[in-house]
Amino acid sequence: MKHLALLKSYLGFHLIPRLSNIVPESCLLIVVGLLVGGLIKLARENVPPVLDSQLFFLCLLPPIILDAGYFLPIRPFMENLGTILMFAVVGTLWNAFFVGGLLFALCQIPQAGLDIGLLPCLLFGSIISAVDPVAVLAVFEEIHINELLHILVFGESLLNDAVTVVLYHLFEEFSEVGSVTVLDGFLGVISFFIVALGGVLVGAIYGFLAAFTSRFTSHTRVIEPLFVFVYSYMAYLSAEMFHLSGIMALIACGAVMRPYVEANISHKSHTTIKYFLKMWSSVSETLIFIFLGVATVEGHHRWNWIFVTATVILCLVARVIGVGGLTYVINKFRIVKLTTKDQFIIAYGGLRGAIAFSLGFLLNKSFEMREIFLAAIITVIFFTVFVQGMTIKPLVELLAVKKKQEAKRSINEEIHTQFLDHLLTGIEDICGHYGHHHWKDKLNRFNKKYVKKFLIAGERSKEPQLIAFYHKMEMKQAIQLVESGGGSKLPSAMPSTVSMQNIQPKHQPAPPKPTERVLPQLPKSREEEIRKILRTNLQRTRQRLHSYNRHTLVVDPDENAFKDLILKKQKMIELDRKIKEMTMYLTVPAPHQGSPTMSRARLASGRNTDFIPAQQQKGNTKSSDPQAYNIKPASDAMPVIQVDLASPQSPDSVNLLDEIGKADQEEEQGLMMKPPPGLSGSDKHGERIVVNPTDNVSVPSE
């Protein structure tokens, strides 16, 4: 049943693209759930309670929260932490008391026909008041608003868990007892701090443990992702066990361990973690919404018009007043003020979701109001998810809210972000007051000096952030370049003809020139990776080449086809040249072999990766490599690739044209192109590529 539902929803959703523009996925999933529930009800008498609270809190919720916490953008989160906390704590409290109190007042009116005590009302208020992270994620993901608003609403939905937990347990117990004293209130406040801070502490401890463990996993790369998942889940369970805030523990764990773990683990593990987290959270989210639909059909609620409508209206009103009031106060302390538009989106984004439902479900079965509450909760959830969820996208367009910027972080931005950090810290120091930047700087230095050494293995611990960023970018660009099919242009990031020589000052003294112009030594592992990618890409291109060969050259080697083939080969050469040009960046000398930076770039295929690339260029004339040969100074100082004719061909080396040559040779006997020196690579940059003459070549006569 579950699988069917999932299948149906995905098919339906993705096959009807127009639908996905209007209706957010979460709505559709709930509808599917309703349908499924309806079907089941028709089939048999009673629907099994699928949205068991146990299942929800232990299995369905953690993956989503972990995914959110692990990929939480730390910088904007920390910068806006004050605002987020205000909304999460004060906002939720306000909501709870406002809704609860006014509902109680409503119940006092005899016409209403309701008779609910104050404490149950407050309990209800506390359940319904919390903004739900799952719903927010589901809806906000599709509207792509700017980072600030996203982090505010999302952060609030995560951090209000502590408040919800405390309020819920407090009121639940008090409802049983029946009365509340001031002391109880005071204890409540204290317990809030314990729950929140305790949760964060537990999470942080597990995060550090995970980071520490990952330091030693260099020999067991395969199970690295497992550590991340296990430690995080343990953090969640431990926190829940002690009645602390599990969500905060999970967030803290993910956020704390991420920088260290990522520095330690291999590239493949990193990819694994990313995709597993996305997969699990996706599945969980889908299931949650579907089960919500099923649970609605399931029954166990009592519909009371007055109560339900009052709840919906009060929730909206409370949210608007709360956000408005809080923003007024917050803006006094913020530098970048929140405008009215921002406030509107924040208020409108206060969606309720499955957590509220599950909390309601958790209520003691003998609790008389349970069914009325559940009905109201479901209505509010439906209202927020359907009405607010569907209309928020057009509203965002209508109000022209700033959208998310394309996160194309350039190296210049990174340099200047760091520069700014130091500059502002310096100015603060000169001004003499210990602000924001000062403490951030202190934390960074502490981190660099002690924590990183402790938690990160090997050389990587000393790598400054700028260099790490730079490496990441190089890799990305190199891979992107090759995978774009090696077209005659570099990928769109740099659609220009500017190359290194345009920026090198012409009148530089001679000595730096050769090392600059001649190909620098690529870090070995990176070479390896690029080569492997080239090879795989080559397989694909090879097929294209073959189609040319088979149909044209075999039958009639007419001039066009010949030229086309030459063109293709030239494109290959271009590709190669562009790669080399790209690797002009890669002038960072390779740290020694054991560093995880390089290890990560290494494709962990178990192959011996410290071979010497014999057939490729060698830029570093100072290399003591016995197989290296000398570079003749280039005639017009552009990179020259030469192949040593005499050296044995290492099994791992790839010579671009060699591969083509071999392929052609295999497939078409005797029909092979060998670009003779001077003909082939003489594009304007004067590059020459010489193929190993031991290949069997023959040139068709023209």
Added chain:
Amino acid sequence: MGAKQTRSEHDHQDLVEKTGFSVEQIQNLHKRFQQLSGNEETISREHLKSVPALANNPIRMQIIEAFFDKRNQHGNELGSYETIGFEEFLMVMSHFRPPTLRTTTEEKETMRKEKVRFLFNMHDTDGDGKITLAEYRKVVEELLSKSGTIEQEAARAIADAAMLEVASTNVPNMGPDDFYEGITFEHFEQILKDLEMESRMHIRFLHVNTTKVHCGK
């Protein structure tokens, strides 16, 4: 004492208009200025160098130089001072004021230009209006200077890549023999336009009249 106070208040009023700070902020900064200068009228580079917290800052020298740079005084002079007075100190500080709710979009634009100009001046050390490759390399080297044993090569590679990026985004169709002399102010603005300088480059100046007398000397 009384006469001195009224005179300084009068000066302060002028400064309010020139720099945009409030009177309390100016008074606080004045107190700090006097702390730094040892109650003299002017401060020199040595005074700023002796701020202990700056010792850990990799771009310490650039920051100190920025105070003495004539280009940051909203005038058209070039060169640098030997010592600066309170007014110059304040002018430099005014670059770090944040925008308020009332700042209009044009004012924000001007603010942003000012701040980006400040950064530009910090990089363009020889004052020729362009950031050359050598100057940019120096910037990256300094940035990485406190990060342990970073080889020169690494810093140069990063600076080269960054320069390449600036050139590509601004002058996409250069021929193979053209030479990109340096980053002009417009190009510099272009590459930083996504960073929203007017909201990022600011510090909190105290309104309340409680200077933190951290005698960090």
